[in-house]
Structure formats: C-alpha cells, structure tokens
Amino acid sequence: MKKFTGVLLFLLAGLLFAETIDVTKSEGTDQSIIDSLTPAPASPEADANTTIEAVFNEALNPMSTMHSVTLKRLTGKKKRWGMFGFGISRSKNKTVKGSVIYDRNENILRFIPNQPLEVGFYEVVFRHLMKMSPGMGMRVKPIVYRFYVPEVINGFKLPPEPDEDKNNKTLLGVDFNRNGIRDDVERWAIVHYKDKHPIYTDIALQAGRDFKLVLERPKDAKEIREKVNSAQTCTSYYRYYAKLFNEKLLVNERIDDKVFNHYFNTDDRKKIYWEYDTRLSGDSYPLPDIDKEKSYCDFDTHKYEE
Numbered sequence: 001m002k003k004f005t006g007v008l009l010f011l012l013a014g015l016l017f018a019e020t021i022d023v024t025k026s027e028g029t030d031q032s033i034i035d036s037l038t039p040a041p042a043s044p045e046a047d048a049n050t051t052i053e054a055v056f057n058e059a060l061n062p063m064s065t066m067h068s069v070t071l072k073r074l075t076g077k078k079k080r081w082g083m084f085g086f087g088i089s090r091s092k093n094k095t096v097k098g099s100v101i102y103d104r105n106e107n108i109l110r111f112i113p114n115q116p117l118e119v120g121f122y123e124v125v126f127r128h129l130m131k132m133s134p135g136m137g138m139r140v141k142p143i144v145y146r147f148y149v150p151e152v153i154n155g156f157k158l159p160p161e162p163d164e165d166k167n168n169k170t171l172l173g174v175d176f177n178r179n180g181i182r183d184d185v186e187r188w189a190i191v192h193y194k195d196k197h198p199i200y201t202d203i204a205l206q207a208g209r210d211f212k213l214v215l216e217r218p219k220d221a222k223e224i225r226e227k228v229n230s231a232q233t234c235t236s237y238y239r240y241y242a243k244l245f246n247e248k249l250l251v252n253e254r255i256d257d258k259v260f261n262h263y264f265n266t267d268d269r270k271k272i273y274w275e276y277d278t279r280l281s282g283d284s285y286p287l288p289d290i291d292k293e294k295s296y297c298d299f300d301t302h303k304y305e306e
Contacts, residue, residue: 026145041145044177052111059132065102069111075120181208207231207259221279230296237293
C-alpha cells in the first residue's frame with residue numbers, strides 16, 4: 001500500500017511540475033555581441049503586437065540568419081489519460097508562424113509574427129547565427145529566453161493567475177509583474193470593475209499598493225497610516241465632489257473596503273493587520289483637508305478630467 005501511495009504522489013508531483021512555467025529561464029542573453037533584446041528577457045507585459053528583435057554590435061552572416069528564429073507559445077497543457085485514471089500532462093507548445101528579417105545596416109534581426117500573439121508565456125530562440133568576420137569565435141551561442149503577453153481589459157494588463165498555495169504561502173504573495181500589487185488582488189480589481197468607469201479600477205489598484213505597507217511595516221503603523229488610507233481618501237473625493245465637475249466620475253461605493261476584504265484573506269494576513277490596527281488605537285487623527293483629497297490619488301487623475 002505504501003508503494004502504491006508513493007507512485008500516486010510521484011504522478012501528482014509530476015503533474016504540478018508540468019504546469020509550472022519559469023519566465024526567467026534563459027540562455028546566452030548576456031553575450032557581448034548583443035546590444036538589446038525586445039521584448040526584454042522575462043518581460044511580464046509584452047505587447048501582443050510586438051516584433052521580436054535582437055540588436056547586435058557586429059555584423060552577422062546573412063545566410064546564417066535564415067530560419068534562425070523560433071517562437072513558441074508555452075502556455076497550455078494537453079492531458080492524456082494514463083495509469084490509474086490520472087491525467088498525465090503533455091506539452092502542446094505551439095510554434096508561432098512569422099517572418100525573419102535581417103537588417104544589415106543596423107545589425108538587427110527581427111521576427112515578425114503573422115498575427116497578434118495570444119495571451120500566454122512564450123519562448124524565443126535564436127540559433128545557428130554566425131558573425132560576418134571569419135575565424136575563431138565567429139559562432140554566436142544560442143540565445144534563449146521567455147516573456148509573457150498579458151490579457152488587457154480597459155487598458156489594464158492582467159498578470160497570470162497565481163497558484164493559490166504559493167500565493168498564500170507568504171504574506172506578500174505573488175507579484176509576477178513586479179508592480180507592487182499582489183497578483184490575485186490585481187486580477188480581481190481589473191475584472192471586478194471592468195464594466196464600470198476605469199477610475200474604479202485605478203482606485204482599487206491603489207488600495208492594493210497601499211495595503212502592502214501594512215504587511216511590510218506593521219510596527220510603523222502611525223508613520224504609514226496616511227499612506228495606507230490614501231486610497232480611502234481618494235475614494236472620498238470621487239464619492240462626494242466629482243459631481244461638481246463630471247458626473248461620470250462619481251464613485252458610489254467604498255472601493256477600498258472591498259479591496260480590504262480581498263487583500264487580507266488569510267489568517268496570517270489578518271493577524272498582521274490587527275497588529276497594525278492595534279498600534280493605532282488610543283490616538284486621534286485629523287481628516288485630510290477637502291481641497292487636498294484628490295492629491296492622495298497616486299494615479300494620473302488628469303486623464304479622466306480632460
């Protein structure tokens with residue numbers, strides 16, 4: 001029975017591993033002949049209409065550039081049924097069709113996809129490249145790296161859905177695109193408010209950035225309180241005063257409260273918040289001046305008022 005259980009655990013572990021995509025995996029990207037790569041290695045927000053470019057500081061043999069670039073979409077797994085009824089994942093990496101063009105004047109090698117890239121993880125490979133100058137070291141080592149093309153809703157770019165266990169294993173969770181907002185909170189804010197005015201999303205994302213301070217510095221509660229509450233102050237401005245200049249910007253709910261409930265979603269995160277809140281008790285704090293409330297919004301408010 002123990003042996004059978006071990007086999008099952010092994011299969012399950014294999015399934016989990018098969019679903020993991022490491023966007024930071026790369027090879028040969030730091031060669032001295034390379035000036036720049038586009039998208040950048042491990043880019044979390046590559047554009048769907050991007051052109052893959054490698055800029056070199058030495059001329060390449062044009063013959064070596066033919067069929068030298070391959071782009072594959074890594075996202076997506078195809079399940080096949082195996083022993084004991086468990087699905088065994090097999091990669092269904094999809095090669096992206098496109099054109100390879102080498103600009104001899106600028107030493108730029110481009111791969112232009114035939115159509116916009118789908119949402120997902122990609123791996124680009126440059127192989128068989130040769131320098132124009134003959135001799136030892138004329139071969140360019142393979143260049144391999146990955147990037148991510150996000151889903152875009154109302155101009156906001158969504159990070160990929162994080163693994164729940166990994167995301168909740170630490171206080172700060174997963175921030176794939178490194179923008180200071182936990183990925184599950186960012187995805188929730190963008191999707192939840194997709195049918196409302198974009199200012200709802202902007203305020204919700206600000207709250208996600210602000211609440212991070214609580215988990216990072218709960219002992220500095222009095223120092224960070226104003227920043228932690230800045231999304232609330234921003235919300236207040238658009239709840240009560242936006243109607244004076246634009247009814248469309250009138251916010252009719254406490255956005256920060258909704259983000260709060262989603263942000264502090266584990267016992268450990270709630271515990272840190274209560275530590276922060278306890279350190280604020282016993283003191284009184286003035287409310288921000290009404291005419292300064294908008295200044296607490298950390299996003300570009302002018303884009304909504306032009």
